[in-house]
Amino acid sequence: MSRKTSVLILDDELLARNRLRGLLSKETDIDVVAECRNGDEALKAMFTLQPDILFLDIEMPGKNGFEVLRQVSGPVMPFCIFVTAYSKYAVQAFEYEALDYLLKPFRNTRFHQALDRARRFVKLRDVSPAVEVKRPSSPCVFRIDLYGSSIDLDAGDIMWIQSDGNYIKLRTRSATYYKRATLSDAADLLEPQGFIRIHRSILVNGLHMTGTVYKGNNEYEITTTEGARFRSGRTYKGRLEAFLQNKPSPSDPGV
Numbered sequence: 001m002s003r004k005t006s007v008l009i010l011d012d013e014l015l016a017r018n019r020l021r022g023l024l025s026k027e028t029d030i031d032v033v034a035e036c037r038n039g040d041e042a043l044k045a046m047f048t049l050q051p052d053i054l055f056l057d058i059e060m061p062g063k064n065g066f067e068v069l070r071q072v073s074g075p076v077m078p079f080c081i082f083v084t085a086y087s088k089y090a091v092q093a094f095e096y097e098a099l100d101y102l103l104k105p106f107r108n109t110r111f112h113q114a115l116d117r118a119r120r121f122v123k124l125r126d127v128s129p130a131v132e133v134k135r136p137s138s139p140c141v142f143r144i145d146l147y148g149s150s151i152d153l154d155a156g157d158i159m160w161i162q163s164d165g166n167y168i169k170l171r172t173r174s175a176t177y178y179k180r181a182t183l184s185d186a187a188d189l190l191e192p193q194g195f196i197r198i199h200r201s202i203l204v205n206g207l208h209m210t211g212t213v214y215k216g217n218n219e220y221e222i223t224t225t226e227g228a229r230f231r232s233g234r235t236y237k238g239r240l241e242a243f244l245q246n247k248p249s250p251s252d253p254g255v
Contacts (some may be wrong), residue, residue: 005033008051010042039063047178054078071176079142155193159208163201198232
């Protein structure tokens with residue numbers, strides 16, 4: 001028996017998600033593995049569930065559909081079908097290698113055309129497995145399973161890590177990844193390599209800390225190279241100040 005094709009739905013509107021799920025539920029070879037209301041939910045679901053096909057809206061609160069795709073990288077991506085009420089994004093969508101672009105409100109026949117095209121691409125990918133991505137020149141600290149392949153991250157790739165339930169969220173310059181691990185595990189690996197735990201849920205690469213401002217009440221605000229801001233925990237004040245006194249700058253020799 002052949003496996004079912006897995007699908008993830010990303011749309012902030014409940015009615016839109018319900019319609020897509022209703023259409024997909026009639027397809028015996030399709031398994032809707034998750035419905036997401038925003039980009040953060042979708043990123044976590046994509047890295048943990050690794051769907052074959054992604055139906056996604058564009059304009060949503062928080063991250064829009066394009067921002068979500070910019071944070072997903074790897075040799076094999078989910079096949080994307082945009083579902084939106086706006087025709088103005090069509091050219092940009094195909095720059096992101098979209099398989100199709102459904103304009104709301106769409107006819108059922110138009111939906112099935114897009115789904116059938118995605119099915120064909122999934123079958124082609126299944127008979128041509130992705131080559132594993134490796135970085136032999138640098139030590140791997142995390143291996144991320146990604147859509148039938150994997151990618152290795154070294155310490156220098158990572159800007160910051162945040163705990164998220166049973167997972168950790170790792171942010172690099174180009175993408176966001178999720179891995180099943182604890183922040184304590186990550187700290188044990190990375191603090192000897194220039195990372196600092198500033199909160200019970202946040203670990204930051206010292207080389208990507210561009211600003212620290214004392215906010216009172218034993219708390220600092222830390223800014224990273226990408227503009228992310230984190231507030232340190234009060235109990236971490238002493239260790240953060242000690243770290244800052246000895247933190248090398250990117251211009252130091254050997255960095």
